[in-house]
Amino acid sequence: MFSPINGFKNYSKQAIQAARYIGQGFIVTIDHMNRLPITIQYPYEKLIPSERFRGRIHFEFDKCIACEVCVRVCPINLPVVNWELKKTIKKKQLKSYSIDFGICIFCGNCVEYCPTNCLSMTEEYELSTYDRHELNYDQTALGRLPISVIEDPTIETLSNLISLSKGVMEGHSNLRNITLT
């Protein structure tokens, strides 16, 4: 049978539970107030890519021997190597070279296996365009040196949070550094 004492006990229990949940919520909020923001104000702020970042590929036309190793090791046979055989010197002569970054998965296999090191991965990651056909880079586009975010005076660069030492998080330069517990 329902008694007022049991009802009061239940009500008290629920009130204590609710207060505990509210307290836990406040603790989480206070904990996050002590942290720096992870998001950045792109494009006015940019992260400095890590040393091993795999961005747009750079190609040196003069060093390429048209061996097509890059095509064979590419999971999708992507690089297009156009060459002709020079019978007088009995050597291949490179005519054109292209990589479509609309398809490339930036695995780095071509860079890894190129025997003459004419391919390298840059820190360039801003490849967006309105027309996907513009992502098909020929040897001229591939030969352009990347623009480092550090050299751009209009951009505020931020350290890559992932590349920092364990427990240290250096966020926006105008904010203080904190050490995570």
Ligand code: SF4
């Ligand atoms: S592997 Fe290197 S040298 Fe050979 S075709 Fe590709 S880019 Fe040229």
Ligand code: SF4
């Ligand atoms: S990075 Fe990978 S997917 Fe892109 S061209 Fe090289 S081997 Fe192919």
